[in-house]
Amino acid sequence: MPHDASTHAHAHDSSPADTLARAERMCAERGERLTPIRAQILELLAKSPQPLGAYDLIEHISVDGAKRPAPITVYRALDFLLGQGLAHRIESKNAFVACDHAHGHSDVVVFLLCEKCGAAAEASGVEIGDRLAEVARNAGFAARGQFVEIAGECAACRAVTV
Ligand SMILES: [Zn+2]
Ligand SMILES: [Zn+2]
Incomplete structure (x- = not known):
């Protein structure tokens, strides 16, 4: 895809x-x-x-x-x-x-986790995926998947507070 x-x-x-x-x-x-x-x-x-x-x-x-x-x-x-x-x-x-994304093998899955409303969204950025895959490869590591979690406040909650 x-x-x-x-x-x-x-x-x-x-x-x-x-x-x-x-x-x-x-x-x-x-x-x-x-x-x-x-x-x-x-x-x-x-x-x-x-x-x-x-x-x-x-x-x-x-x-x-x-x-x-x-x-x-x-x-x-x-x-x-x-x-x-x-x-x-x-x-x-x-x-x-x-998940609707049908990720490729070197994709990184980035979860954006809102600490206010508890919503979880998924952001995909293929560029950091390739960099992370390289880090694993250089260490001789066979990655099964790449997951990153980012905690904070989602756009909807921020719109309410500002
Ligand atoms: Zn996904
Ligand atoms: Zn939120």
Whole structure:
């Protein structure tokens, strides 16, 4: 996927319905299945401006009509979404966000975490991605992914305070 040169930030580019449709397509292409629970979790993540923890998800999901699935079921579905690049885990919050970006291997994923409203947005800047990849390579390190967290105040919250 081509990137524009400028760094941009956004909570969600597309509607939850778009995110799901794209995920369905991607899974079909890869011979994977977006099972109902995987789809439910992805939709919840796509709808929420804040990252959601596994227990937030358990509260809001039903499997075969039964509420509150076993945590292991939710963790397995999350693992699948992370593995397919459809979601990210934000380490410092132990919580998850949906991702629409189909990142390349040397992409760096930058999370902008608002300490006021708790919103998590994703900024992508391919240039620092290449530099970070080089740092890892020079150390003989095989990077699996590159994640950076930036804490502060989001544009919406700043607009309220100034
Ligand atoms: Zn992403
Ligand atoms: Zn905020």
